[in-house]
């Protein structure tokens with residue numbers, strides 16, 4: 001004989017919770033045979049729970065320990081209003097079901113029939129009345145808002161620090177250029193490298209932000225950008241003293257900082273839900289000449305460093321004894337030069353798309 005298990009229920013504005021009092025529940029032999037015939041054995045021993053017409057929840061014949069001990073149990077319930085087609089099921093000790101309401105709201109009862117079925121009881125562990133459920137939502141909203149404000153405060157501070165760092169570099173270099181003229185090109189590294197090291201190490205945060213979805217930005221372009229710059233700064237310029245006095249350092253630093261003095265304040269305004277049209281235009285336009293020039297300056301730095309790496313034998317790569325002793329790091333740099341232009345292509349395309357997206361949305365809003 002088939003019995004009906006005890007079903008506990010509770011609701012929130014958006015979902016319904018059902019807890020079926022059935023432990024060690026498995027699909028019954030009969031249902032298993034039926035399913036095996038239908039699906040040719042391609043199903044496990046998982047319980048079969050179905051939603052028919054988004055209204056009727058059915059638990060097909062299941063074997064388990066219920067109120068009357070080990071038996072076969074089944075039930076069906078017709079909901080008061082339609083629900084969404086997916087049932088979230090978890091079977092720990094008992095069978096727990098979560099069903100999303102199709103329309104948000106509070107139901108006066110669970111079932112279409114007015115009289116409560118005898119096997120249905122409130123789940124007092126989860127039971128809330130309408131106003132308590134409302135309070136629960138507000139609490140969630142409050143926590144969510146607090147998280148958003150923390151995130152915004154963090155991003156604002158991050159962008160502010162980067163803006164100050166890059167502005168310091170940009171203004172200093174410009175003033176030095178006016179005062180010392182061409183001479184200033186030769187000591188950029190000594191005067192600016194500390195702040196540049198700081199800003200570029202900090203920029204690694206942007207890769208984490210992209211990876212963990214803190215901001216809506218693409219991971220690969222951000223990764224290329226941060227790794228690419230740090231490679232130039234720490235490996236090519238930082239590790240070779242012979243490079244420190246080269247004018248190419250000036251061009252690399254100047255091109256990097258020129259874009260950042262527009263990009264970071266643009267993000268800062270974004271954190272305050274504000275926009276300054278001129279700044280937006282500059283952020284999404286200035287990169288067009290600056291990016292290829294930046295890559296060109298970086299490529300010149302790499303090319304200039306190749307003979308130095310060969311001479312100083314720095315970072316030579318050891319090889320297995322059978323092949324030889326070691327190879328010069330300059331081989332890596334030749335490969336890197338190819339990657340650079342690949343990186344330029346990927347990021348240029350990304351920035352172009354971002355620009356189009358930004359100005360298209362703007363135009364649509366204006367219409």
Ligand SMILES: CCCCCCCCCCCCC[C@@H](O)CC(=O)SCCNC(=O)CCNC(=O)[C@H](O)C(C)(C)COP(=O)(O)OP(=O)(O)OC[C@H]1O[C@@H](n2cnc3c(N)ncnc32)[C@H](O)[C@@H]1OP(=O)(O)O
Nearest residue numbers: 215216217221222225228259267287290291294340343354
């Ligand atoms: C296996 C190893 C392989 C290694 C390969 C190495 C290859 C190396 C090639 C390297 C070439 C690099 C050359 C480069 O260094 C040269 C230069 O930089 S020259 C100077 C010119 N440069 C630039 O213009 C690039 C500047 N950088 C960028 O624009 C970004 O870093 C980039 C990732 C390229 C693009 O940015 P993003 O995708 O974030 O675009 P958006 O600005 O439109 O932002 C998208 C949304 O995210 C929000 N966001 C992003 N960051 C923040 C933040 N910090 N704070 C708050 N919000 C942020 C932003 O507001 C957008 O949101 P919404 O759409 O809602 O407005």
